[in-house]
């Protein structure tokens with residue numbers, strides 16, 4: 315399940331395990347510091363072993379699979395964009411992932427601008443002139459792709475780390491033939 | 494920093510701060526050959542502060558003029574607060590647009606008192622809209638209901654019949670349509686008054702409603718004329734129903750001011766001929782009704798006799 319080599323992604327929701335059974339005393343939540351420790355040491359090791367581009371690709375792909383999984387398991391097949399946004403906002407606040415807001419949603423061009431405040435990955439990090447929420451980029455792409463059935467390109471245009479108080483993501487349809 | 498004297502250089506920085514406080518920031522000239530000391534560093538920081546001040550100024554000015562698209566590279570906590578507000582307002586713009594497009598589930602969860610007002614506005618809008626929809630629905634019902642008898646009126650009957658007849662034609666079926674009329678209704682009005690006439694009309698409507706099915710069209714066509722159409726039922730069923738209705742009406746006791754008013758009806762019955770105009774069917778049923786009247790009233794006449 316976790317050790318076999320693979321060509322396609324094999325993540326399943328069940329891989330998260332039975333939390334009620336597994337953590338009867340500690341419960342399903344953890345400290346953000348632990349999450350970030352995992353994320354940034356992982357990023358560090360990935361860059362060290364494969365370079366920045368690989369690290370970003372890994373985070374994007376992982377985020378995208380997570381987005382698709384969340385869409386499938388937590389969002390209750392929303393009928394339209396309004397319902398999708400509402401359900402995503404609700405789940406994300408419940409899970410403590412961040413406060414999601416929409417700034418633009420052009421349903422004809424499928425062009426979206428979303429912001430995430432109090433983001434799990436980056437809120438509170440030192441300023442460093444580089445946006446780092448690659449996982450979130452993948453995550454948003456995964457959600458939109460699951461909902462609309464077309465591939466998306468998502469870019470973090472503003473980040474806490476570049477001096478903004480919210481992370482701002484721009485999503486546009488991706489030419490499926492482009493790499 | 495042209496003046497090499499330390500005191501004069503400190504003076505220059507001090508003046509620059511004073512200008513900044515007056516809202517007239519102007520950067521200090523830091524020459525390459527000026528001494529590399531703390532005063533130089535102070536001047537450099539001062540200049541950075543000017544830049545931050547400018548960014549903040551530009552952002553707040555843009556915001557105060559209603560622009561939400563400004564891009565501010567400012568790093569001061571105050572600049573961040575402005576950007577936070579910008580993001581919140583941009584989301585609010587989207588939410589307002591959603592409300593305008595009919596999504597009344599939008600609620601604002603930030604911006605304090607404003608959020609409360611916005612949310613109560615949307616709730617009020619929702620309530621008003623629902624009240625209007627309900628009123629509309631009631632109006633629609635009123636428009637197709639006869640106020641006196643509570644039966645469908647002519648307009649409502651026509652709408653439903655057109656629907657049912659299309660369905661019947663598609664199924665290759667000829668449903669029955671009957672017109673009926675209270676015998677000597679003028680005499681009822683003349684003898685007992687119009688109030689009695691209304692009592693008779695209501696009593697008849699009650700008998701018709703009670704003896705027809707939910708899916709039948711049972712309407713007050715106008716005056717003392719009533720119409721019944723039984724979807725999916727042909728002439729044979731219609732004739733039996735018409736005869737039963739005629740008998741029930743005759744048996745039914747109508748009392749007005751402790752007096753018994755005798756009421757009978759005459760009925761003309763026909764079937765809807767494939768794709769003909771609805772009015773033609775009604776005219777044919779009317780023709781049979783007049784035959785029933787001429788033949789002595791309190792009887793049923795139809796296509797077969």
Ligand SMILES: [Zn+2]
Nearest residue numbers: 436447473481
């Ligand atoms: Zn970010």
